[in-house]
Every structure is written in structure tokens, then in C-alpha cells.
Amino acid sequence: MNQSDSIRTIRLSGELEIGRKDEIREALRRSASDRAVLVDLSDVTYADSVALTELLRFCVSSSRDAIPVALVVRTPQFARIVQYAGLAAAFKNFDDRDAALAYLAQSGAE
Amino acid sequence: MKRVSELRLYCPAQSQYVAPIRHALAAFLEALHLDRSMRDDVTTAAGEALANVVEHAYANSSRIAARDVQLLARLDLGGKLSVDVWDRGEFIRRKPLPGRGFGLRIIRAIAQQLRIDTKRGTCVSMTFGGPALLKKR
Numbered sequence: 001m002n003q004s005d006s007i008r009t010i011r012l013s014g015e016l017e018i019g020r021k022d023e024i025r026e027a028l029r030r031s032a033s034d035r036a037v038l039v040d041l042s043d044v045t046y047a048d049s050v051a052l053t054e055l056l057r058f059c060v061s062s063s064r065d066a067i068p069v070a071l072v073v074r075t076p077q078f079a080r081i082v083q084y085a086g087l088a089a090a091f092k093n094f095d096d097r098d099a100a101l102a103y104l105a106q107s108g109a110e
Numbered sequence: 111m112k113r114v115s116e117l118r119l120y121c122p123a124q125s126q127y128v129a130p131i132r133h134a135l136a137a138f139l140e141a142l143h144l145d146r147s148m149r150d151d152v153t154t155a156a157g158e159a160l161a162n163v164v165e166h167a168y169a170n171s172s173r174i175a176a177r178d179v180q181l182l183a184r185l186d187l188g189g190k191l192s193v194d195v196w197d198r199g200e201f202i203r204r205k206p207l208p209g210r211g212f213g214l215r216i217i218r219a220i221a222q223q224l225r226i227d228t229k230r231g232t233c234v235s236m237t238f239g240g241p242a243l244l245k246k247r
């Protein structure tokens with residue numbers, strides 16, 4: 001996990017599924033110093049509803065505190081499961097890191 | 111009904127077995143020459159059914175000694191693919207909580223048909239494909 005003054009990056013990789021629930025929850029723990037968060041899922045190859053629930057919990061909690069969150073997603077399976085779950089509007093997804101950082105900067109992180 | 115291919119897996123209903131079962135199912139579907147997006151969708155739906163078993167099936171069933179799960183995948187000659195996920199536990203119908211309960215929603219979005227039989231344990235039966243599936247092979 002990398003942390004800068006303005007944008008914190010949380011990087012998750014591999015298969016995000018029920019067997020890694022505790023690890024995912026721990027990685028997505030809120031920090032009092034957060035001003036904006038980039039969740040980099042570029043190297044995620046699979047996600048299930050357990051992972052989506054943890055991501056949703058993190059995004060909703062951040063949103064309550066006006067902390068913008070952007071997701072970098074490159075896996076088609078992840079994009080589809082988000083659609084199937086009816087959560088397309090719940091996440092700010094980008095297919096590259098620069099676009100996600102630009103969104104966070106526009107949202108007042110920098 | 112003639113069956114051209116079948117995969118049957120059986121293991122304890124524990125979270126560490128979900129990924130290996132899903133990988134085995136993906137390999138089975140690859141051997142059947144299903145395309146990548148179809149394989150992903152079927153394994154995603156099966157993964158959700160398996161995760162439901164791990165999280166809920168035996169939560170209120172302390173008297174059940176054999177806490178296991180079985181997956182049966184089969185492709186018939188008509189091109190219909192079915193995946194059944196069965197456990198011995200108790201199916202609990204509850205109101206979905208906000209921000210929870212996406213598993214069945216995802217399965218419903220992917221599967222052509224979904225049937226949940228709770229007579230002896232719980233069997234989640236999903237069917238996929240038909241002629242469209244055959245075209246993709």
C-alpha cells in the first residue's frame with residue numbers, strides 16, 4: 001500500500017474471493033488521514049460478491065465523509081459482476097490509473 | 111437425456127475450497143471449448159452459489175456432522191449447460207439487507223434458469239446456454 005499526502009493508493013491483486021475476505025477487509029480499512037483514495041484493481045483476475053460487498057462498504061463509508069474513491073479496473077469479469085450486482089452506479093471505475101488520478105484531482109484531492 | 115460431459119466435485123464447505131472448485135470448473139468449461147466470457151460468467155455464478163454455502167448453509171445446523179458441498183456440472187447434447195451446487199444445510203429466506211445479498215442477484219443475472227430446491231438440504235440448480243452456447247463452442 002502506498003500513501004502520499006493527497007491520494008492514498010490501495011492495491012489489490014489476484015482473485016478477490018471469499019477465502020480472502022479478512023485480507024480484503026483489512027486492506028480496505030479507512031484511514032483518518034485519507035483525502036482521496038485510489039483502489040488499484042489492475043491485477044485483479046476475479047472478484048466475487050464478498051469482495052464487492054467489502055468494496056461497497058469502503059466506498060459508502062468514504063462517501064459519507066466526502067472522500068472521493070476511484071477504482072482502476074482492467075478485468076472484464078470484474079466489470080461484468082459489478083453490472084450483474086446492479087452496482088454500476090456505486091463505483092467510479094477507470095481503466096487506467098492516470099484517468100483515475102485525474103478524477104481524484106478534480107474532486108479536490110490536490 | 112444423453113449427456114456428453116459431466117464434472118462432479120465434492121469437498122468440505124469451507125472457504126479455502128471455493129477457489130479450487132471454481133478453477134476445476136473453469137478447466138472443465140475450457141475443455142468444452144466455451145469462450146472466455148461464457149466461462150467467466152458460469153464460474154462466477156457457481157462461485158456465488160459455493161460462497162453462499164460456505165457463509166450460510168451450516169450456520170444454524172450444529173447437529174449436521176458432514177458439512178460438505180457438492181458441485182455437478184453437465185453439458186447435454188442440446189448444448190444446455192447446467193451446474194448444481196448442493197449442501198445438506200438449511201436454506202434461510204431472509205429479507206436482503208442493504209449492501210448485502212448480491213450473490214443470488216448475480217446468479218439470476220447470469221443463469222438462464224435458476225431453481226432452488228430445499229427438500230433435502232439445498233440444491234441451487236443453474237442452467238446456461240442452449241443454442242447460443244453451442245454456437246460459441
